[in-house]
Amino acid sequence: MSRVKKNNLIWLTVFSWLLVLWANASNSTEKYSNNIKPLFMALDNSLPNYVGYDCWHGYEDILDNLRDAQNGVPPEKDKVKIAECLMNSAKTEYPPLIFATSVFSDESINAVTRGIEIVSSRLGNYGPYHVYLVGNNEEKGFVVDVEEIAKIYCNSADKYTEEPFENCFENAMNDFPNFGCCGAAHNPSHGIGQNIRYQSAVFSEDNRSTKEGRSIITSAHEYIHVYQNGFFLWGNDIAAEQAGLTEEYSHGPVWLEEGFAEGLAQKFTYQDGYNNHYKDFLNEALDAAIKVNRIHKFTLRDIATRQDQANVRSICEECQGWLQYETAAIALAVLESQIGNENFIDSFKSYYGNVPIVGWESAFEVSFGMSMNEFYEMIDIFMEKPKKEQRKIIHKLL
Ligand SMILES: [Zn+2]
Numbered sequence: 001m002s003r004v005k006k007n008n009l010i011w012l013t014v015f016s017w018l019l020v021l022w023a024n025a026s027n028s029t030e031k032y033s034n035n036i037k038p039l040f041m042a043l044d045n046s047l048p049n050y051v052g053y054d055c056w057h058g059y060e061d062i063l064d065n066l067r068d069a070q071n072g073v074p075p076e077k078d079k080v081k082i083a084e085c086l087m088n089s090a091k092t093e094y095p096p097l098i099f100a101t102s103v104f105s106d107e108s109i110n111a112v113t114r115g116i117e118i119v120s121s122r123l124g125n126y127g128p129y130h131v132y133l134v135g136n137n138e139e140k141g142f143v144v145d146v147e148e149i150a151k152i153y154c155n156s157a158d159k160y161t162e163e164p165f166e167n168c169f170e171n172a173m174n175d176f177p178n179f180g181c182c183g184a185a186h187n188p189s190h191g192i193g194q195n196i197r198y199q200s201a202v203f204s205e206d207n208r209s210t211k212e213g214r215s216i217i218t219s220a221h222e223y224i225h226v227y228q229n230g231f232f233l234w235g236n237d238i239a240a241e242q243a244g245l246t247e248e249y250s251h252g253p254v255w256l257e258e259g260f261a262e263g264l265a266q267k268f269t270y271q272d273g274y275n276n277h278y279k280d281f282l283n284e285a286l287d288a289a290i291k292v293n294r295i296h297k298f299t300l301r302d303i304a305t306r307q308d309q310a311n312v313r314s315i316c317e318e319c320q321g322w323l324q325y326e327t328a329a330i331a332l333a334v335l336e337s338q339i340g341n342e343n344f345i346d347s348f349k350s351y352y353g354n355v356p357i358v359g360w361e362s363a364f365e366v367s368f369g370m371s372m373n374e375f376y377e378m379i380d381i382f383m384e385k386p387k388k389e390q391r392k393i394i395h396k397l398l
Protein backbone atom coordinates (compact mmCIF):
# COMPACT_ATOMS: atom_id res chain seq x y z
CA MET A 1 0.00 0.00 0.00
CA SER A 2 2.59 2.46 1.06
CA ARG A 3 4.70 1.31 -1.86
CA VAL A 4 1.89 2.04 -4.25
CA LYS A 5 1.33 5.37 -2.60
CA LYS A 6 5.01 6.19 -2.90
CA ASN A 7 4.95 5.30 -6.59
CA ASN A 8 1.90 7.46 -7.06
CA LEU A 9 3.65 10.27 -5.30
CA ILE A 10 6.69 9.90 -7.55
CA TRP A 11 4.48 9.93 -10.62
CA LEU A 12 2.56 12.88 -9.32
CA THR A 13 5.83 14.72 -8.73
CA VAL A 14 7.14 13.80 -12.18
CA PHE A 15 3.84 14.77 -13.72
CA SER A 16 3.75 18.15 -12.01
CA TRP A 17 7.32 18.82 -13.08
CA LEU A 18 6.37 17.97 -16.62
CA LEU A 19 3.48 20.39 -16.30
CA VAL A 20 5.80 23.10 -15.02
CA LEU A 21 8.28 22.41 -17.82
CA TRP A 22 5.52 22.42 -20.39
CA ALA A 23 4.11 25.67 -19.01
CA ASN A 24 7.57 27.25 -19.09
CA ALA A 25 8.25 26.03 -22.60
CA SER A 26 4.95 27.31 -23.90
CA ASN A 27 5.49 30.58 -22.03
CA SER A 28 8.82 31.15 -23.70
CA THR A 29 7.42 30.50 -27.16
CA GLU A 30 4.21 32.35 -26.48
CA LYS A 31 5.92 35.32 -24.91
CA TYR A 32 6.01 37.12 -28.25
CA SER A 33 3.02 35.37 -29.84
CA ASN A 34 0.88 38.52 -29.80
CA ASN A 35 3.46 40.26 -31.93
CA ILE A 36 4.04 40.18 -35.61
CA LYS A 37 6.74 37.59 -36.17
CA PRO A 38 9.71 38.58 -38.37
CA LEU A 39 10.10 36.39 -41.46
CA PHE A 40 13.29 34.98 -42.93
CA MET A 41 13.36 35.47 -46.72
CA ALA A 42 15.33 33.93 -49.58
CA LEU A 43 17.49 36.41 -51.47
CA ASP A 44 15.60 35.77 -54.72
CA ASN A 45 12.20 36.25 -53.13
CA SER A 46 9.88 38.77 -54.76
CA LEU A 47 9.21 41.90 -52.74
CA PRO A 48 5.85 42.59 -51.09
CA ASN A 49 3.59 45.32 -52.42
CA TYR A 50 3.18 47.27 -49.23
CA VAL A 51 0.18 49.52 -48.89
CA GLY A 52 0.98 52.60 -46.83
CA TYR A 53 -1.13 54.98 -44.83
CA ASP A 54 -2.16 58.16 -46.58
CA CYS A 55 -1.91 61.29 -44.43
CA TRP A 56 -2.09 63.62 -47.41
CA HIS A 57 -5.81 63.64 -47.95
CA GLY A 58 -6.96 67.24 -47.46
CA TYR A 59 -3.42 68.31 -46.61
CA GLU A 60 -1.80 68.01 -50.05
CA ASP A 61 -0.74 71.66 -50.23
CA ILE A 62 0.58 71.83 -46.67
CA LEU A 63 2.63 68.64 -46.99
CA ASP A 64 3.85 69.50 -50.49
CA ASN A 65 5.13 72.83 -49.20
CA LEU A 66 6.78 71.28 -46.17
CA ARG A 67 8.55 68.69 -48.28
CA ASP A 68 9.82 71.23 -50.79
CA ALA A 69 10.93 73.75 -48.18
CA GLN A 70 12.85 71.14 -46.12
CA ASN A 71 12.82 73.36 -43.05
CA GLY A 72 12.39 70.51 -40.65
CA VAL A 73 9.49 72.28 -38.93
CA PRO A 74 5.82 71.33 -38.51
CA PRO A 75 3.00 73.16 -40.28
CA GLU A 76 1.27 75.95 -38.38
CA LYS A 77 -2.21 74.75 -39.33
CA ASP A 78 -3.46 71.36 -38.08
CA LYS A 79 -0.04 70.52 -36.66
CA VAL A 80 -1.25 68.01 -34.07
CA LYS A 81 -3.71 66.32 -36.44
CA ILE A 82 -1.11 65.87 -39.18
CA ALA A 83 1.58 64.82 -36.69
CA GLU A 84 -0.68 62.17 -35.20
CA CYS A 85 -1.49 60.79 -38.63
CA LEU A 86 2.19 60.67 -39.62
CA MET A 87 3.18 59.04 -36.31
CA ASN A 88 0.52 56.40 -36.92
CA SER A 89 1.72 55.86 -40.47
CA ALA A 90 5.10 54.74 -39.08
CA LYS A 91 3.42 51.72 -37.48
CA THR A 92 2.66 48.69 -39.58
CA GLU A 93 1.03 45.28 -39.62
CA TYR A 94 3.61 43.95 -42.08
CA PRO A 95 6.17 41.56 -40.56
CA PRO A 96 9.83 42.61 -40.51
CA LEU A 97 11.76 40.72 -43.21
CA ILE A 98 15.24 39.28 -42.70
CA PHE A 99 17.53 38.64 -45.66
CA ALA A 100 20.89 36.93 -45.15
CA THR A 101 23.80 35.61 -47.17
CA SER A 102 24.39 31.86 -46.99
CA VAL A 103 27.22 32.31 -44.48
CA PHE A 104 24.76 33.02 -41.66
CA SER A 105 23.69 30.15 -39.40
CA ASP A 106 20.11 29.54 -38.26
CA GLU A 107 21.28 30.56 -34.81
CA SER A 108 22.30 34.00 -36.11
CA ILE A 109 19.03 34.50 -37.96
CA ASN A 110 17.12 33.46 -34.83
CA ALA A 111 19.10 35.91 -32.71
CA VAL A 112 18.25 38.78 -35.06
CA THR A 113 14.60 37.67 -35.10
CA ARG A 114 14.46 37.52 -31.31
CA GLY A 115 16.16 40.93 -30.95
CA ILE A 116 13.35 42.50 -33.00
CA GLU A 117 10.65 40.62 -31.04
CA ILE A 118 12.07 41.70 -27.68
CA VAL A 119 11.69 45.36 -28.69
CA SER A 120 8.48 45.19 -30.72
CA SER A 121 6.71 43.39 -27.85
CA ARG A 122 7.33 46.54 -25.79
CA LEU A 123 7.22 49.38 -28.30
CA GLY A 124 5.06 48.07 -31.16
CA ASN A 125 5.65 47.09 -34.77
CA TYR A 126 7.16 49.85 -36.91
CA GLY A 127 8.18 49.88 -40.54
CA PRO A 128 7.89 48.05 -42.94
CA TYR A 129 11.38 47.03 -41.85
CA HIS A 130 13.95 44.94 -43.71
CA VAL A 131 17.18 43.58 -42.23
CA TYR A 132 20.09 42.63 -44.49
CA LEU A 133 22.73 40.37 -42.93
CA VAL A 134 25.75 41.08 -45.10
CA GLY A 135 28.66 39.97 -42.90
CA ASN A 136 32.21 41.28 -43.05
CA ASN A 137 35.59 40.61 -44.58
CA GLU A 138 37.32 39.91 -41.26
CA GLU A 139 38.15 36.38 -42.33
CA LYS A 140 38.33 34.72 -45.70
CA GLY A 141 35.02 33.20 -46.76
CA PHE A 142 32.87 35.57 -44.68
CA VAL A 143 31.77 37.64 -47.67
CA VAL A 144 29.54 35.60 -49.97
CA ASP A 145 26.46 36.26 -52.13
CA VAL A 146 27.35 39.95 -52.30
CA GLU A 147 25.63 40.53 -55.62
CA GLU A 148 22.50 38.67 -54.54
CA ILE A 149 22.06 40.56 -51.27
CA ALA A 150 22.99 43.91 -52.91
CA LYS A 151 20.27 43.26 -55.50
CA ILE A 152 17.46 42.63 -53.04
CA TYR A 153 18.70 45.51 -50.86
CA CYS A 154 18.61 47.91 -53.83
CA ASN A 155 15.42 46.52 -55.34
CA SER A 156 13.80 47.36 -51.99
CA ALA A 157 15.33 50.86 -51.96
CA ASP A 158 14.09 51.38 -55.51
CA LYS A 159 10.61 50.06 -54.77
CA TYR A 160 9.96 51.78 -51.45
CA THR A 161 12.16 54.91 -51.41
CA GLU A 162 13.27 57.62 -53.79
CA GLU A 163 16.70 56.06 -54.31
CA PRO A 164 17.10 54.54 -57.79
CA PHE A 165 18.42 50.97 -58.11
CA GLU A 166 21.58 51.83 -60.11
CA ASN A 167 22.85 54.37 -57.63
CA CYS A 168 22.19 52.08 -54.67
CA PHE A 169 23.71 49.03 -56.39
CA GLU A 170 26.95 50.79 -57.30
CA ASN A 171 27.42 51.91 -53.69
CA ALA A 172 26.44 48.57 -52.22
CA MET A 173 28.83 46.63 -54.46
CA ASN A 174 31.62 48.93 -53.26
CA ASP A 175 30.68 48.92 -49.59
CA PHE A 176 29.41 45.41 -48.79
CA PRO A 177 32.61 43.45 -49.61
CA ASN A 178 34.65 45.90 -47.54
CA PHE A 179 32.65 45.81 -44.31
CA GLY A 180 34.83 45.36 -41.23
CA CYS A 181 33.67 43.55 -38.13
CA CYS A 182 31.14 44.24 -36.52
CA GLY A 183 28.06 46.32 -36.20
CA ALA A 184 25.02 47.56 -38.07
CA ALA A 185 23.82 50.68 -39.85
CA HIS A 186 20.27 51.87 -40.01
CA ASN A 187 18.50 53.69 -42.86
CA PRO A 188 15.58 55.75 -41.60
CA SER A 189 12.38 56.57 -43.40
CA HIS A 190 11.48 60.13 -44.23
CA GLY A 191 8.31 61.36 -42.63
CA ILE A 192 6.90 63.71 -45.21
CA GLY A 193 5.94 62.50 -48.64
CA GLN A 194 6.15 58.79 -47.95
CA ASN A 195 3.05 56.69 -47.62
CA ILE A 196 5.24 53.66 -47.00
CA ARG A 197 7.54 54.36 -44.06
CA TYR A 198 10.08 51.74 -45.14
CA GLN A 199 13.19 51.41 -42.93
CA SER A 200 16.14 49.07 -43.18
CA ALA A 201 19.33 48.02 -41.44
CA VAL A 202 22.50 46.45 -42.80
CA PHE A 203 24.47 44.16 -40.47
CA SER A 204 28.21 43.65 -40.70
CA GLU A 205 28.16 41.13 -37.86
CA ASP A 206 28.88 37.43 -38.34
CA ASN A 207 28.14 34.09 -36.65
CA ARG A 208 30.80 34.79 -34.03
CA SER A 209 28.83 37.87 -32.88
CA THR A 210 25.87 35.57 -32.26
CA LYS A 211 28.00 33.12 -30.24
CA GLU A 212 29.24 36.04 -28.12
CA GLY A 213 25.60 37.01 -27.47
CA ARG A 214 26.02 40.29 -29.32
CA SER A 215 23.74 39.89 -32.38
CA ILE A 216 20.54 39.83 -30.38
CA ILE A 217 21.53 43.13 -28.68
CA THR A 218 22.56 44.72 -31.99
CA SER A 219 19.25 43.69 -33.51
CA ALA A 220 17.35 45.15 -30.53
CA HIS A 221 19.45 48.35 -30.76
CA GLU A 222 18.64 48.83 -34.45
CA TYR A 223 14.96 48.16 -33.86
CA ILE A 224 14.89 50.90 -31.19
CA HIS A 225 16.16 53.22 -33.94
CA VAL A 226 13.28 52.03 -36.13
CA TYR A 227 10.90 53.06 -33.35
CA GLN A 228 12.65 56.43 -32.85
CA ASN A 229 12.54 57.17 -36.56
CA GLY A 230 8.79 56.69 -36.59
CA PHE A 231 8.67 60.08 -34.85
CA PHE A 232 10.97 61.93 -37.20
CA LEU A 233 8.36 63.62 -39.35
CA TRP A 234 9.30 66.97 -40.77
CA GLY A 235 12.57 66.33 -42.56
CA ASN A 236 15.91 67.95 -41.81
CA ASP A 237 16.42 71.55 -40.80
CA ILE A 238 19.45 71.91 -43.06
CA ALA A 239 20.21 75.49 -41.94
CA ALA A 240 20.32 74.51 -38.26
CA GLU A 241 22.44 71.45 -39.01
CA GLN A 242 24.94 73.51 -40.98
CA ALA A 243 25.09 76.07 -38.19
CA GLY A 244 26.10 73.28 -35.81
CA LEU A 245 22.85 73.35 -33.87
CA THR A 246 20.59 70.55 -32.73
CA GLU A 247 17.52 70.68 -34.96
CA GLU A 248 14.45 71.57 -32.95
CA TYR A 249 12.18 68.79 -34.23
CA SER A 250 14.90 66.14 -34.49
CA HIS A 251 15.52 63.44 -31.89
CA GLY A 252 17.62 65.88 -29.91
CA PRO A 253 21.31 65.53 -29.07
CA VAL A 254 22.99 62.61 -30.86
CA TRP A 255 24.05 61.03 -27.55
CA LEU A 256 20.39 60.81 -26.49
CA GLU A 257 19.37 58.81 -29.55
CA GLU A 258 22.27 56.37 -29.18
CA GLY A 259 22.12 56.24 -25.39
CA PHE A 260 18.47 55.16 -25.50
CA ALA A 261 19.14 52.61 -28.25
CA GLU A 262 22.07 50.92 -26.52
CA GLY A 263 20.84 51.29 -22.92
CA LEU A 264 17.37 49.91 -23.69
CA ALA A 265 18.67 47.13 -26.00
CA GLN A 266 20.90 45.94 -23.15
CA LYS A 267 18.09 46.22 -20.60
CA PHE A 268 15.31 44.59 -22.64
CA THR A 269 17.47 41.60 -23.64
CA TYR A 270 18.55 41.27 -19.98
CA GLN A 271 14.92 41.40 -18.76
CA ASP A 272 13.95 38.62 -21.16
CA GLY A 273 16.85 36.39 -20.15
CA TYR A 274 19.05 36.79 -23.23
CA ASN A 275 21.80 39.01 -21.82
CA ASN A 276 24.05 37.69 -19.05
CA HIS A 277 26.43 40.59 -19.44
CA TYR A 278 24.19 43.48 -18.48
CA LYS A 279 26.01 44.10 -15.20
CA ASP A 280 29.39 43.93 -16.99
CA PHE A 281 28.03 46.31 -19.62
CA LEU A 282 27.03 48.84 -16.94
CA ASN A 283 30.38 48.51 -15.13
CA GLU A 284 32.44 48.83 -18.30
CA ALA A 285 30.30 51.74 -19.56
CA LEU A 286 30.89 53.46 -16.20
CA ASP A 287 34.66 52.97 -16.56
CA ALA A 288 34.59 54.49 -20.06
CA ALA A 289 32.43 57.39 -18.88
CA ILE A 290 34.87 58.11 -16.04
CA LYS A 291 37.85 57.93 -18.41
CA VAL A 292 36.40 60.30 -20.99
CA ASN A 293 35.30 62.70 -18.25
CA ARG A 294 38.38 62.77 -16.04
CA ILE A 295 41.17 62.33 -18.60
CA HIS A 296 39.71 64.07 -21.62
CA LYS A 297 37.37 66.44 -19.74
CA PHE A 298 34.48 65.78 -22.11
CA THR A 299 30.83 65.77 -21.06
CA LEU A 300 27.63 64.97 -22.95
CA ARG A 301 27.35 68.66 -23.82
CA ASP A 302 30.29 68.12 -26.17
CA ILE A 303 28.48 65.54 -28.31
CA ALA A 304 25.13 67.09 -29.13
CA THR A 305 25.49 67.53 -32.91
CA ARG A 306 27.09 65.90 -35.97
CA GLN A 307 29.71 68.67 -35.96
CA ASP A 308 30.48 67.92 -32.32
CA GLN A 309 31.06 64.28 -33.26
CA ALA A 310 33.72 65.35 -35.76
CA ASN A 311 35.30 67.77 -33.27
CA VAL A 312 35.52 65.19 -30.51
CA ARG A 313 36.92 62.61 -32.94
CA SER A 314 39.63 64.98 -34.09
CA ILE A 315 40.83 65.39 -30.50
CA CYS A 316 40.38 61.79 -29.34
CA GLU A 317 39.26 59.11 -31.77
CA GLU A 318 37.74 56.76 -29.19
CA CYS A 319 36.05 59.52 -27.21
CA GLN A 320 33.14 59.81 -29.64
CA GLY A 321 32.02 56.25 -28.87
CA TRP A 322 32.73 56.56 -25.14
CA LEU A 323 30.50 59.63 -25.04
CA GLN A 324 27.61 58.75 -27.32
CA TYR A 325 27.25 55.12 -26.24
CA GLU A 326 28.86 54.48 -22.84
CA THR A 327 28.51 57.88 -21.16
CA ALA A 328 25.03 58.32 -22.65
CA ALA A 329 23.91 54.89 -21.43
CA ILE A 330 25.28 55.62 -17.93
CA ALA A 331 23.64 59.06 -17.82
CA LEU A 332 20.28 57.53 -18.75
CA ALA A 333 20.86 54.75 -16.20
CA VAL A 334 21.28 57.44 -13.54
CA LEU A 335 18.01 59.01 -14.67
CA GLU A 336 16.28 55.62 -14.63
CA SER A 337 17.57 54.75 -11.16
CA GLN A 338 16.09 58.02 -9.97
CA ILE A 339 12.62 57.79 -11.56
CA GLY A 340 12.18 53.98 -11.64
CA ASN A 341 12.03 51.56 -14.56
CA GLU A 342 8.35 51.84 -15.42
CA ASN A 343 8.35 55.63 -15.31
CA PHE A 344 11.49 55.65 -17.40
CA ILE A 345 9.92 53.61 -20.23
CA ASP A 346 6.72 55.70 -20.11
CA SER A 347 8.80 58.89 -20.22
CA PHE A 348 10.86 57.53 -23.10
CA LYS A 349 7.68 56.90 -25.10
CA SER A 350 6.22 60.25 -24.09
CA TYR A 351 9.42 61.97 -25.22
CA TYR A 352 9.24 60.60 -28.76
CA GLY A 353 5.50 61.21 -29.03
CA ASN A 354 6.04 64.86 -28.10
CA VAL A 355 9.12 65.62 -30.22
CA PRO A 356 7.26 66.30 -33.51
CA ILE A 357 4.77 68.56 -31.76
CA VAL A 358 6.72 70.63 -29.22
CA GLY A 359 10.35 69.99 -30.25
CA TRP A 360 12.92 67.87 -28.40
CA GLU A 361 13.83 70.33 -25.67
CA SER A 362 10.30 70.85 -24.38
CA ALA A 363 9.52 67.17 -25.00
CA PHE A 364 12.39 66.21 -22.67
CA GLU A 365 11.24 68.58 -19.95
CA VAL A 366 7.59 67.53 -20.20
CA SER A 367 8.47 63.82 -20.20
CA PHE A 368 11.32 63.57 -17.68
CA GLY A 369 10.37 66.47 -15.39
CA MET A 370 13.67 68.31 -15.81
CA SER A 371 15.26 70.54 -18.41
CA MET A 372 18.22 69.31 -20.45
CA ASN A 373 20.47 71.69 -18.48
CA GLU A 374 19.22 70.31 -15.18
CA PHE A 375 19.90 66.84 -16.52
CA TYR A 376 23.47 67.77 -17.52
CA GLU A 377 24.04 69.21 -14.05
CA MET A 378 22.70 66.05 -12.42
CA ILE A 379 25.20 64.00 -14.44
CA ASP A 380 28.04 66.41 -13.51
CA ILE A 381 27.25 65.74 -9.84
CA PHE A 382 27.13 61.99 -10.47
CA MET A 383 30.52 62.06 -12.20
CA GLU A 384 32.06 63.69 -9.09
CA LYS A 385 30.95 60.87 -6.79
CA PRO A 386 33.28 58.06 -5.73
CA LYS A 387 33.08 55.00 -7.99
CA LYS A 388 31.62 52.82 -5.25
CA GLU A 389 28.67 55.16 -4.91
CA GLN A 390 28.29 55.46 -8.69
CA ARG A 391 28.09 51.68 -9.02
CA LYS A 392 25.46 51.50 -6.30
CA ILE A 393 23.30 53.97 -8.25
CA ILE A 394 23.53 52.23 -11.63
CA HIS A 395 23.18 48.74 -10.10
CA LYS A 396 19.65 49.70 -9.07
CA LEU A 397 18.78 48.75 -12.65
CA LEU A 398 19.69 45.08 -12.09
ZN1 LIG B 1 22.74 53.25 -32.98
